[in-house]
Amino acid sequence: MSFFNKVLASFGIGGAKVDTKLEKSEYIAGEVMRGKVEVYGGNLEQQIDSIYLTVYTTYIRESDDRKYTDIAPVKKYKVNDPFTIGANETKIIPFSIDLPVETPITIGNTRVWVSTGLDIKNAADPEDKDYIGVRPSKLANQILEVVEQLGFRLRKAECEQASKRIRNQYPFVQEFEFIPTSGVYRGRLDELEIVFLSQSEQSAELLIQVDRKARGFGGFLAEALEMDESHIRLSITTQDLPYLQEKFNQVISKHL
Structure with a gap:
Protein backbone atom coordinates (compact mmCIF):
# COMPACT_ATOMS: atom_id res chain seq x y z
CA MET A 1 0.00 0.00 0.00
CA SER A 2 1.34 3.39 -0.94
CA PHE A 3 2.65 5.92 1.54
CA PHE A 4 -0.07 8.34 0.40
CA ASN A 5 -2.85 5.91 1.33
CA LYS A 6 -1.26 5.35 4.74
CA VAL A 7 -1.27 9.10 5.35
CA LEU A 8 -4.93 9.35 4.29
CA ALA A 9 -5.86 6.48 6.61
CA SER A 10 -4.15 8.25 9.52
CA PHE A 11 -6.70 11.05 9.00
CA GLY A 12 -9.58 8.60 8.77
CA ILE A 13 -9.82 8.72 4.97
CA GLY A 14 -9.99 5.27 3.44
CA GLY A 15 -9.47 3.67 6.86
CA ALA A 16 -11.60 1.19 8.81
CA LYS A 17 -15.20 2.06 9.66
CA VAL A 18 -17.56 0.81 12.34
CA ASP A 19 -21.31 0.27 12.58
CA THR A 20 -23.08 -1.00 15.71
CA LYS A 21 -26.43 -2.73 15.34
CA LEU A 22 -28.44 -3.05 18.55
CA GLU A 23 -31.04 -5.77 19.01
CA LYS A 24 -33.68 -3.09 19.67
CA SER A 25 -34.02 0.65 20.14
CA GLU A 26 -35.63 0.79 23.59
CA TYR A 27 -34.49 -0.73 26.89
CA ILE A 28 -35.39 -0.82 30.56
CA ALA A 29 -32.68 0.61 32.82
CA GLY A 30 -30.67 -2.37 34.11
CA GLU A 31 -31.56 -4.54 31.11
CA VAL A 32 -28.98 -6.46 29.07
CA MET A 33 -28.25 -4.87 25.68
CA ARG A 34 -27.34 -7.23 22.88
CA GLY A 35 -26.11 -6.49 19.42
CA LYS A 36 -23.18 -6.72 17.08
CA VAL A 37 -20.36 -4.45 15.99
CA GLU A 38 -19.52 -4.58 12.30
CA VAL A 39 -16.02 -3.42 11.38
CA TYR A 40 -15.28 -2.72 7.72
CA GLY A 41 -11.67 -2.67 6.57
CA GLY A 42 -10.50 0.29 4.49
CA ASN A 43 -7.89 0.53 1.77
CA LEU A 44 -5.15 -1.07 3.85
CA GLU A 45 -4.58 -3.48 6.69
CA GLN A 46 -4.94 -1.86 10.15
CA GLN A 47 -4.35 -2.90 13.75
CA ILE A 48 -7.43 -2.40 15.94
CA ASP A 49 -6.29 -2.04 19.56
CA SER A 50 -9.81 -2.17 20.97
CA ILE A 51 -13.48 -1.57 20.35
CA TYR A 52 -15.28 0.29 23.10
CA LEU A 53 -18.94 1.06 23.68
CA THR A 54 -19.83 4.08 25.80
CA VAL A 55 -23.32 4.93 27.04
CA TYR A 56 -23.75 8.73 27.14
CA THR A 57 -26.51 11.00 28.37
CA THR A 58 -27.28 14.70 28.27
CA TYR A 59 -27.82 16.95 31.29
CA ILE A 60 -28.42 20.64 31.98
CA ARG A 61 -25.64 22.69 33.55
CA GLU A 62 -26.13 26.25 34.81
CA SER A 63 -23.39 28.85 34.73
CA ASP A 64 -23.68 32.64 35.07
CA ASP A 65 -27.49 32.40 35.02
CA ARG A 66 -27.40 30.58 31.68
CA LYS A 67 -28.27 26.97 30.91
CA TYR A 68 -26.08 24.70 28.81
CA THR A 69 -26.53 21.12 27.60
CA ASP A 70 -23.58 18.92 28.54
CA ILE A 71 -22.92 15.23 28.00
CA ALA A 72 -21.59 12.66 30.45
CA PRO A 73 -20.65 8.99 30.16
CA VAL A 74 -22.81 6.57 32.12
CA LYS A 75 -20.69 3.48 31.42
CA LYS A 76 -17.82 2.45 29.13
CA TYR A 77 -17.25 -1.13 28.00
CA LYS A 78 -14.36 -2.77 26.16
CA VAL A 79 -15.75 -5.24 23.64
CA ASN A 80 -12.67 -7.09 22.37
CA ASP A 81 -8.96 -7.77 22.42
CA PRO A 82 -6.61 -6.33 19.74
CA PHE A 83 -6.97 -7.71 16.22
CA THR A 84 -5.96 -6.93 12.65
CA ILE A 85 -8.48 -6.20 9.92
CA GLY A 86 -7.38 -6.55 6.34
CA ALA A 87 -8.16 -4.28 3.42
CA ASN A 88 -11.86 -4.51 2.50
CA GLU A 89 -12.39 -7.19 5.15
CA THR A 90 -15.51 -7.30 7.34
CA LYS A 91 -15.52 -8.54 10.93
CA ILE A 92 -18.69 -9.03 12.99
CA ILE A 93 -18.33 -9.03 16.77
CA PRO A 94 -21.40 -9.86 18.91
CA PHE A 95 -21.71 -8.32 22.36
CA SER A 96 -23.89 -8.49 25.45
CA ILE A 97 -23.59 -5.69 28.01
CA ASP A 98 -25.60 -4.41 30.97
CA LEU A 99 -27.28 -1.04 30.66
CA PRO A 100 -26.65 0.52 34.11
CA VAL A 101 -29.77 0.69 36.28
CA GLU A 102 -28.90 4.35 36.97
CA THR A 103 -29.12 5.28 33.29
CA PRO A 104 -31.46 8.28 33.04
CA ILE A 105 -34.93 7.80 31.61
CA THR A 106 -35.32 9.36 28.18
CA ILE A 107 -38.09 11.79 29.03
CA GLY A 108 -38.30 15.50 28.32
CA ASN A 109 -35.07 16.71 26.73
CA THR A 110 -32.90 13.91 28.12
CA ARG A 111 -31.17 11.83 25.45
CA VAL A 112 -29.19 8.59 25.79
CA TRP A 113 -27.04 6.97 23.14
CA VAL A 114 -24.42 4.28 22.63
CA SER A 115 -21.20 5.51 21.06
CA THR A 116 -18.94 2.94 19.41
CA GLY A 117 -15.27 3.73 18.86
CA LEU A 118 -12.35 1.92 17.30
CA ASP A 119 -8.99 2.52 18.92
CA ILE A 120 -6.54 2.49 16.01
CA LYS A 121 -2.88 3.26 16.60
CA ASN A 122 -1.57 6.28 14.67
CA ALA A 123 -4.94 6.91 13.04
CA ALA A 124 -8.16 8.83 13.57
CA ASP A 125 -10.56 6.71 15.63
CA PRO A 126 -13.82 6.12 13.71
CA GLU A 127 -17.04 6.35 15.72
CA ASP A 128 -20.69 5.40 15.47
CA LYS A 129 -23.64 6.75 17.48
CA ASP A 130 -26.95 4.98 18.18
CA TYR A 131 -29.73 6.70 20.17
CA ILE A 132 -31.85 4.52 22.45
CA GLY A 133 -34.99 4.98 24.50
CA VAL A 134 -34.67 4.16 28.21
CA ARG A 135 -37.62 3.27 30.42
CA PRO A 136 -37.42 3.19 34.24
CA SER A 137 -36.30 0.10 36.13
Missing part, protein backbone atom coordinates in the same frame (compact mmCIF):
# COMPACT_ATOMS: atom_id res chain seq x y z
CA LYS A 138 -39.00 -1.99 37.79
CA LEU A 139 -38.39 -0.38 41.19
CA ALA A 140 -38.17 3.18 39.85
CA ASN A 141 -41.34 2.64 37.82
CA GLN A 142 -43.27 1.49 40.88
CA ILE A 143 -42.05 4.52 42.85
CA LEU A 144 -43.22 6.91 40.14
CA GLU A 145 -46.54 5.09 39.78
CA VAL A 146 -47.22 5.33 43.53
CA VAL A 147 -46.64 9.10 43.43
CA GLU A 148 -49.24 9.38 40.66
CA GLN A 149 -51.66 7.19 42.63
CA LEU A 150 -51.43 9.75 45.45
CA GLY A 151 -52.94 12.35 43.12
CA PHE A 152 -49.82 13.88 41.59
CA ARG A 153 -49.16 14.50 37.90
CA LEU A 154 -45.70 14.64 36.39
CA ARG A 155 -45.08 18.20 35.17
CA LYS A 156 -41.40 18.06 34.29
CA ALA A 157 -38.48 15.63 34.25
CA GLU A 158 -34.93 16.68 33.58
CA CYS A 159 -31.33 15.61 34.09
CA GLU A 160 -29.52 18.42 35.88
CA GLN A 161 -26.04 19.05 37.16
CA ALA A 162 -25.69 17.58 40.65
CA SER A 163 -24.62 19.91 43.43
CA LYS A 164 -21.54 18.97 45.44
CA ARG A 165 -23.86 18.14 48.34
CA ILE A 166 -25.61 15.30 46.54
CA ARG A 167 -23.11 14.32 43.84
CA ASN A 168 -22.41 10.60 43.64
CA GLN A 169 -20.51 8.83 40.85
CA TYR A 170 -22.15 10.93 38.13
CA PRO A 171 -22.08 14.71 37.58
CA PHE A 172 -25.87 14.74 37.15
CA VAL A 173 -29.10 13.65 38.80
CA GLN A 174 -32.52 13.12 37.26
CA GLU A 175 -35.27 15.17 38.85
CA PHE A 176 -39.02 14.50 38.58
CA GLU A 177 -41.32 17.41 39.35
CA PHE A 178 -44.95 16.60 40.25
CA ILE A 179 -47.96 18.81 40.98
CA PRO A 180 -51.01 17.69 43.01
CA THR A 181 -54.11 17.51 40.82
CA SER A 182 -56.40 15.41 43.04
CA GLY A 183 -56.53 13.77 46.44
CA VAL A 184 -55.63 15.13 49.87
CA TYR A 185 -52.57 17.08 48.70
CA ARG A 186 -54.37 19.24 46.17
CA GLY A 187 -54.49 22.77 47.54
CA ARG A 188 -51.98 21.93 50.28
CA LEU A 189 -48.81 21.48 48.23
CA ASP A 190 -47.39 23.47 45.34
CA GLU A 191 -45.25 20.65 44.07
CA LEU A 192 -43.36 17.50 44.97
CA GLU A 193 -39.87 16.89 43.55
CA ILE A 194 -38.16 13.51 43.56
CA VAL A 195 -34.49 12.98 42.75
CA PHE A 196 -32.96 9.53 42.37
CA LEU A 197 -29.60 9.85 44.13
CA SER A 198 -28.62 6.23 43.54
CA GLN A 199 -30.26 3.05 42.35
CA SER A 200 -29.80 -0.69 42.18
CA GLU A 201 -32.16 -3.50 41.23
CA GLN A 202 -33.09 -3.90 44.91
CA SER A 203 -33.02 -0.37 46.32
CA ALA A 204 -33.17 3.34 45.58
CA GLU A 205 -31.97 6.37 47.53
CA LEU A 206 -34.28 9.34 47.01
CA LEU A 207 -34.18 13.03 47.79
CA ILE A 208 -37.73 14.36 48.15
CA GLN A 209 -38.58 18.04 48.23
CA VAL A 210 -42.01 18.92 49.61
CA ASP A 211 -43.02 22.43 48.57
CA ARG A 212 -45.91 23.59 50.76
CA LYS A 213 -48.51 25.99 49.45
CA ALA A 214 -48.25 29.49 50.90
CA ARG A 215 -51.06 30.50 53.28
CA GLY A 216 -51.50 34.11 54.34
CA PHE A 217 -48.79 36.73 54.80
CA GLY A 218 -46.62 34.42 56.90
CA GLY A 219 -46.87 31.78 54.22
CA PHE A 220 -45.86 34.16 51.47
CA LEU A 221 -42.92 35.35 53.57
CA ALA A 222 -41.82 31.76 54.14
CA GLU A 223 -42.14 31.08 50.42
CA ALA A 224 -40.04 34.11 49.57
CA LEU A 225 -37.34 32.86 51.94
CA GLU A 226 -37.79 29.27 50.68
CA MET A 227 -38.70 28.21 54.21
CA ASP A 228 -41.76 26.44 52.83
CA GLU A 229 -39.63 23.64 51.40
CA SER A 230 -38.65 20.46 53.22
CA HIS A 231 -35.97 18.08 51.97
CA ILE A 232 -36.16 14.43 52.95
CA ARG A 233 -33.81 11.56 52.18
CA LEU A 234 -35.68 8.31 51.78
CA SER A 235 -34.41 4.79 51.16
CA ILE A 236 -36.71 2.41 49.31
CA THR A 237 -36.13 -1.32 48.89
CA THR A 238 -38.11 -4.01 47.13
CA GLN A 239 -39.34 -5.12 50.56
CA ASP A 240 -41.18 -1.79 50.88
CA LEU A 241 -43.26 -2.34 47.75
CA PRO A 242 -46.37 -3.89 49.41
CA TYR A 243 -46.87 -0.75 51.52
CA LEU A 244 -45.02 1.84 49.42
CA GLN A 245 -48.04 4.15 49.07
CA GLU A 246 -48.49 4.22 52.85
CA LYS A 247 -44.79 5.00 53.33
CA PHE A 248 -44.94 7.96 50.94
CA ASN A 249 -48.10 9.20 52.59
CA GLN A 250 -46.44 9.18 56.01
CA VAL A 251 -43.35 11.01 54.76
CA ILE A 252 -45.27 13.73 52.90
CA SER A 253 -47.86 14.24 55.64
CA LYS A 254 -45.17 14.93 58.22
CA HIS A 255 -44.00 17.96 56.23
CA LEU A 256 -47.30 19.65 55.43
Whole structure:
Protein backbone atom coordinates (compact mmCIF):
# COMPACT_ATOMS: atom_id res chain seq x y z
CA MET A 1 0.00 0.00 0.00
CA SER A 2 1.34 3.39 -0.94
CA PHE A 3 2.65 5.92 1.54
CA PHE A 4 -0.07 8.34 0.40
CA ASN A 5 -2.85 5.91 1.33
CA LYS A 6 -1.26 5.35 4.74
CA VAL A 7 -1.27 9.10 5.35
CA LEU A 8 -4.93 9.35 4.29
CA ALA A 9 -5.86 6.48 6.61
CA SER A 10 -4.15 8.25 9.52
CA PHE A 11 -6.70 11.05 9.00
CA GLY A 12 -9.58 8.60 8.77
CA ILE A 13 -9.82 8.72 4.97
CA GLY A 14 -9.99 5.27 3.44
CA GLY A 15 -9.47 3.67 6.86
CA ALA A 16 -11.60 1.19 8.81
CA LYS A 17 -15.20 2.06 9.66
CA VAL A 18 -17.56 0.81 12.34
CA ASP A 19 -21.31 0.27 12.58
CA THR A 20 -23.08 -1.00 15.71
CA LYS A 21 -26.43 -2.73 15.34
CA LEU A 22 -28.44 -3.05 18.55
CA GLU A 23 -31.04 -5.77 19.01
CA LYS A 24 -33.68 -3.09 19.67
CA SER A 25 -34.02 0.65 20.14
CA GLU A 26 -35.63 0.79 23.59
CA TYR A 27 -34.49 -0.73 26.89
CA ILE A 28 -35.39 -0.82 30.56
CA ALA A 29 -32.68 0.61 32.82
CA GLY A 30 -30.67 -2.37 34.11
CA GLU A 31 -31.56 -4.54 31.11
CA VAL A 32 -28.98 -6.46 29.07
CA MET A 33 -28.25 -4.87 25.68
CA ARG A 34 -27.34 -7.23 22.88
CA GLY A 35 -26.11 -6.49 19.42
CA LYS A 36 -23.18 -6.72 17.08
CA VAL A 37 -20.36 -4.45 15.99
CA GLU A 38 -19.52 -4.58 12.30
CA VAL A 39 -16.02 -3.42 11.38
CA TYR A 40 -15.28 -2.72 7.72
CA GLY A 41 -11.67 -2.67 6.57
CA GLY A 42 -10.50 0.29 4.49
CA ASN A 43 -7.89 0.53 1.77
CA LEU A 44 -5.15 -1.07 3.85
CA GLU A 45 -4.58 -3.48 6.69
CA GLN A 46 -4.94 -1.86 10.15
CA GLN A 47 -4.35 -2.90 13.75
CA ILE A 48 -7.43 -2.40 15.94
CA ASP A 49 -6.29 -2.04 19.56
CA SER A 50 -9.81 -2.17 20.97
CA ILE A 51 -13.48 -1.57 20.35
CA TYR A 52 -15.28 0.29 23.10
CA LEU A 53 -18.94 1.06 23.68
CA THR A 54 -19.83 4.08 25.80
CA VAL A 55 -23.32 4.93 27.04
CA TYR A 56 -23.75 8.73 27.14
CA THR A 57 -26.51 11.00 28.37
CA THR A 58 -27.28 14.70 28.27
CA TYR A 59 -27.82 16.95 31.29
CA ILE A 60 -28.42 20.64 31.98
CA ARG A 61 -25.64 22.69 33.55
CA GLU A 62 -26.13 26.25 34.81
CA SER A 63 -23.39 28.85 34.73
CA ASP A 64 -23.68 32.64 35.07
CA ASP A 65 -27.49 32.40 35.02
CA ARG A 66 -27.40 30.58 31.68
CA LYS A 67 -28.27 26.97 30.91
CA TYR A 68 -26.08 24.70 28.81
CA THR A 69 -26.53 21.12 27.60
CA ASP A 70 -23.58 18.92 28.54
CA ILE A 71 -22.92 15.23 28.00
CA ALA A 72 -21.59 12.66 30.45
CA PRO A 73 -20.65 8.99 30.16
CA VAL A 74 -22.81 6.57 32.12
CA LYS A 75 -20.69 3.48 31.42
CA LYS A 76 -17.82 2.45 29.13
CA TYR A 77 -17.25 -1.13 28.00
CA LYS A 78 -14.36 -2.77 26.16
CA VAL A 79 -15.75 -5.24 23.64
CA ASN A 80 -12.67 -7.09 22.37
CA ASP A 81 -8.96 -7.77 22.42
CA PRO A 82 -6.61 -6.33 19.74
CA PHE A 83 -6.97 -7.71 16.22
CA THR A 84 -5.96 -6.93 12.65
CA ILE A 85 -8.48 -6.20 9.92
CA GLY A 86 -7.38 -6.55 6.34
CA ALA A 87 -8.16 -4.28 3.42
CA ASN A 88 -11.86 -4.51 2.50
CA GLU A 89 -12.39 -7.19 5.15
CA THR A 90 -15.51 -7.30 7.34
CA LYS A 91 -15.52 -8.54 10.93
CA ILE A 92 -18.69 -9.03 12.99
CA ILE A 93 -18.33 -9.03 16.77
CA PRO A 94 -21.40 -9.86 18.91
CA PHE A 95 -21.71 -8.32 22.36
CA SER A 96 -23.89 -8.49 25.45
CA ILE A 97 -23.59 -5.69 28.01
CA ASP A 98 -25.60 -4.41 30.97
CA LEU A 99 -27.28 -1.04 30.66
CA PRO A 100 -26.65 0.52 34.11
CA VAL A 101 -29.77 0.69 36.28
CA GLU A 102 -28.90 4.35 36.97
CA THR A 103 -29.12 5.28 33.29
CA PRO A 104 -31.46 8.28 33.04
CA ILE A 105 -34.93 7.80 31.61
CA THR A 106 -35.32 9.36 28.18
CA ILE A 107 -38.09 11.79 29.03
CA GLY A 108 -38.30 15.50 28.32
CA ASN A 109 -35.07 16.71 26.73
CA THR A 110 -32.90 13.91 28.12
CA ARG A 111 -31.17 11.83 25.45
CA VAL A 112 -29.19 8.59 25.79
CA TRP A 113 -27.04 6.97 23.14
CA VAL A 114 -24.42 4.28 22.63
CA SER A 115 -21.20 5.51 21.06
CA THR A 116 -18.94 2.94 19.41
CA GLY A 117 -15.27 3.73 18.86
CA LEU A 118 -12.35 1.92 17.30
CA ASP A 119 -8.99 2.52 18.92
CA ILE A 120 -6.54 2.49 16.01
CA LYS A 121 -2.88 3.26 16.60
CA ASN A 122 -1.57 6.28 14.67
CA ALA A 123 -4.94 6.91 13.04
CA ALA A 124 -8.16 8.83 13.57
CA ASP A 125 -10.56 6.71 15.63
CA PRO A 126 -13.82 6.12 13.71
CA GLU A 127 -17.04 6.35 15.72
CA ASP A 128 -20.69 5.40 15.47
CA LYS A 129 -23.64 6.75 17.48
CA ASP A 130 -26.95 4.98 18.18
CA TYR A 131 -29.73 6.70 20.17
CA ILE A 132 -31.85 4.52 22.45
CA GLY A 133 -34.99 4.98 24.50
CA VAL A 134 -34.67 4.16 28.21
CA ARG A 135 -37.62 3.27 30.42
CA PRO A 136 -37.42 3.19 34.24
CA SER A 137 -36.30 0.10 36.13
CA LYS A 138 -39.00 -1.99 37.79
CA LEU A 139 -38.39 -0.38 41.19
CA ALA A 140 -38.17 3.18 39.85
CA ASN A 141 -41.34 2.64 37.82
CA GLN A 142 -43.27 1.49 40.88
CA ILE A 143 -42.05 4.52 42.85
CA LEU A 144 -43.22 6.91 40.14
CA GLU A 145 -46.54 5.09 39.78
CA VAL A 146 -47.22 5.33 43.53
CA VAL A 147 -46.64 9.10 43.43
CA GLU A 148 -49.24 9.38 40.66
CA GLN A 149 -51.66 7.19 42.63
CA LEU A 150 -51.43 9.75 45.45
CA GLY A 151 -52.94 12.35 43.12
CA PHE A 152 -49.82 13.88 41.59
CA ARG A 153 -49.16 14.50 37.90
CA LEU A 154 -45.70 14.64 36.39
CA ARG A 155 -45.08 18.20 35.17
CA LYS A 156 -41.40 18.06 34.29
CA ALA A 157 -38.48 15.63 34.25
CA GLU A 158 -34.93 16.68 33.58
CA CYS A 159 -31.33 15.61 34.09
CA GLU A 160 -29.52 18.42 35.88
CA GLN A 161 -26.04 19.05 37.16
CA ALA A 162 -25.69 17.58 40.65
CA SER A 163 -24.62 19.91 43.43
CA LYS A 164 -21.54 18.97 45.44
CA ARG A 165 -23.86 18.14 48.34
CA ILE A 166 -25.61 15.30 46.54
CA ARG A 167 -23.11 14.32 43.84
CA ASN A 168 -22.41 10.60 43.64
CA GLN A 169 -20.51 8.83 40.85
CA TYR A 170 -22.15 10.93 38.13
CA PRO A 171 -22.08 14.71 37.58
CA PHE A 172 -25.87 14.74 37.15
CA VAL A 173 -29.10 13.65 38.80
CA GLN A 174 -32.52 13.12 37.26
CA GLU A 175 -35.27 15.17 38.85
CA PHE A 176 -39.02 14.50 38.58
CA GLU A 177 -41.32 17.41 39.35
CA PHE A 178 -44.95 16.60 40.25
CA ILE A 179 -47.96 18.81 40.98
CA PRO A 180 -51.01 17.69 43.01
CA THR A 181 -54.11 17.51 40.82
CA SER A 182 -56.40 15.41 43.04
CA GLY A 183 -56.53 13.77 46.44
CA VAL A 184 -55.63 15.13 49.87
CA TYR A 185 -52.57 17.08 48.70
CA ARG A 186 -54.37 19.24 46.17
CA GLY A 187 -54.49 22.77 47.54
CA ARG A 188 -51.98 21.93 50.28
CA LEU A 189 -48.81 21.48 48.23
CA ASP A 190 -47.39 23.47 45.34
CA GLU A 191 -45.25 20.65 44.07
CA LEU A 192 -43.36 17.50 44.97
CA GLU A 193 -39.87 16.89 43.55
CA ILE A 194 -38.16 13.51 43.56
CA VAL A 195 -34.49 12.98 42.75
CA PHE A 196 -32.96 9.53 42.37
CA LEU A 197 -29.60 9.85 44.13
CA SER A 198 -28.62 6.23 43.54
CA GLN A 199 -30.26 3.05 42.35
CA SER A 200 -29.80 -0.69 42.18
CA GLU A 201 -32.16 -3.50 41.23
CA GLN A 202 -33.09 -3.90 44.91
CA SER A 203 -33.02 -0.37 46.32
CA ALA A 204 -33.17 3.34 45.58
CA GLU A 205 -31.97 6.37 47.53
CA LEU A 206 -34.28 9.34 47.01
CA LEU A 207 -34.18 13.03 47.79
CA ILE A 208 -37.73 14.36 48.15
CA GLN A 209 -38.58 18.04 48.23
CA VAL A 210 -42.01 18.92 49.61
CA ASP A 211 -43.02 22.43 48.57
CA ARG A 212 -45.91 23.59 50.76
CA LYS A 213 -48.51 25.99 49.45
CA ALA A 214 -48.25 29.49 50.90
CA ARG A 215 -51.06 30.50 53.28
CA GLY A 216 -51.50 34.11 54.34
CA PHE A 217 -48.79 36.73 54.80
CA GLY A 218 -46.62 34.42 56.90
CA GLY A 219 -46.87 31.78 54.22
CA PHE A 220 -45.86 34.16 51.47
CA LEU A 221 -42.92 35.35 53.57
CA ALA A 222 -41.82 31.76 54.14
CA GLU A 223 -42.14 31.08 50.42
CA ALA A 224 -40.04 34.11 49.57
CA LEU A 225 -37.34 32.86 51.94
CA GLU A 226 -37.79 29.27 50.68
CA MET A 227 -38.70 28.21 54.21
CA ASP A 228 -41.76 26.44 52.83
CA GLU A 229 -39.63 23.64 51.40
CA SER A 230 -38.65 20.46 53.22
CA HIS A 231 -35.97 18.08 51.97
CA ILE A 232 -36.16 14.43 52.95
CA ARG A 233 -33.81 11.56 52.18
CA LEU A 234 -35.68 8.31 51.78
CA SER A 235 -34.41 4.79 51.16
CA ILE A 236 -36.71 2.41 49.31
CA THR A 237 -36.13 -1.32 48.89
CA THR A 238 -38.11 -4.01 47.13
CA GLN A 239 -39.34 -5.12 50.56
CA ASP A 240 -41.18 -1.79 50.88
CA LEU A 241 -43.26 -2.34 47.75
CA PRO A 242 -46.37 -3.89 49.41
CA TYR A 243 -46.87 -0.75 51.52
CA LEU A 244 -45.02 1.84 49.42
CA GLN A 245 -48.04 4.15 49.07
CA GLU A 246 -48.49 4.22 52.85
CA LYS A 247 -44.79 5.00 53.33
CA PHE A 248 -44.94 7.96 50.94
CA ASN A 249 -48.10 9.20 52.59
CA GLN A 250 -46.44 9.18 56.01
CA VAL A 251 -43.35 11.01 54.76
CA ILE A 252 -45.27 13.73 52.90
CA SER A 253 -47.86 14.24 55.64
CA LYS A 254 -45.17 14.93 58.22
CA HIS A 255 -44.00 17.96 56.23
CA LEU A 256 -47.30 19.65 55.43
